[in-house]
Amino acid sequence: MPGAGGRDGPPADRDAPPAACAVAVDVALLTVRAGTLQLLLVEPDDDRLAGLLALPGRRVRDEEDLDDTAHRALAELAGVHAPDAHLEQLRTYGDPARDPGGRVVSVAYLALTPSPGEPSPRRRAGFIDVGRLDPVGHTDASPPLRLAYDHLRISLDALERARAKLEYTALASAFVTEPFTLAELRGVYEAVWGVALDPANFRRKVTGTRGFVVPTRELAAPGPEGGRPAKRYRRGPAQRLHPAMLRPA
Amino acid sequence: MPGAGGRDGPPADRDAPPAACAVAVDVALLTVRAGTLQLLLVEPDDDRLAGLLALPGRRVRDEEDLDDTAHRALAELAGVHAPDAHLEQLRTYGDPARDPGGRVVSVAYLALTPSPGEPSPRRRAGFIDVGRLDPVGHTDASPPLRLAYDHLRISLDALERARAKLEYTALASAFVTEPFTLAELRGVYEAVWGVALDPANFRRKVTGTRGFVVPTRELAAPGPEGGRPAKRYRRGPAQRLHPAMLRPA
DNA sequence: TCAATAGTGTCTTTTAGACATTATATG
């Protein structure tokens, strides 16, 4: 609701003044590296949070659009400059107690990018395998990850959003660089969903969905052990998949 | 991003102070009445907005959860008390220029309820047919509706969200009161999507999806012109539909 | 009886899944 200036009518209806309010943006950036889905995390500067990891996040500046804050958080805190990344709002987390230091309403974003070739992030930032977010099944070699604030919940929500959106949108191509092979695209689904897909049926589904991918005339170089060269494709204009590509039960 | 208190490290990295920031909640409440999908709108108190309609919205109070603000906006501005309504976040609108009176970040909600028996809202509030939101196809009897701020866009986003969610979730039952007949549930899909569905195939789909609806032993009274009495059902535990009920092309 | 609405059965088309087969590369 806008109208902060003068909308709320007679004094009896007027809301309480804003007092100590803060709006921030936190970004859950997912990428596929080495066949696994990974999440970008940073070490908070706050010493009171030593030993914890957090999503990159920044306060929203005056006159700054929320999307710009998201890009700035990635750049300033993780050295990630990804202007072409897919960026969408996840949801807004507004529990009054979510930050013990004061009320902060956080607009969480989901970002999807192809894997940066190098371990790009400068600063104290890096990618973790999303499997380490799972509250169960940890080992000595992979202790349970501790995230600051409610960032574990945000991360899990982002993960579920990404998994769900692969089903009914063409978003998987946001994880690969153009041009790409269908094996690469299939690898995205397999990494995000954690399942193996039948290459033949996957191909039939993808190429049979109008506008999902468009073929080029290029061929990819085979791997070191040979194999038929794969055709390369680019993203098509389709946003939604009809019908959806359902996760195997 | 929380950590308003002390997270941002050295002064060089510190974000600008919050200054004049405001967070509000706007609610797009949809219901099905008389076979059509309708949206709840109110008249803003602000005289500068005379002639416009708006979504019910309120500032978020200190220590108030966002969901609570949504319920309060419905109650205070439209007299709608619907604690059991389906309420979910739509997205957050943060364009610095969206409110000419000052920066207001608005967390928009989508609310779905069964039709209130009476034209319940007190105050200057009422339901409009969502067809009137369409930017094209207006007549003299139905002039184009003018909404305040960016509330037209929010309303259209809410509409599309509701339409999409009927496909792959069991959310349609949020529009009907229990117990309900399958014809009533089908009427929800037809009103929200604006299409006619085959009763037989709809029944097969709904009853064949585990946990969507559970039968009772009750029968509904036939209409004034007769007809076989319909069985009544209640909502089942399923949240998602597998596979989805796709909108007809 | 008829009209109206609820519910069932059946057939066809489409889509998904399993998996065999062919094609093109490396060593």
Next chain:
DNA sequence: CATATAATGTCTAAAAGACACTATTGA
């Protein structure tokens, strides 16, 4: 040649869509 990966074809099972048919009410 063998092996590896890409691409195509075929069969079966599941689901969607069209629509005939039966069931139960009011007038």
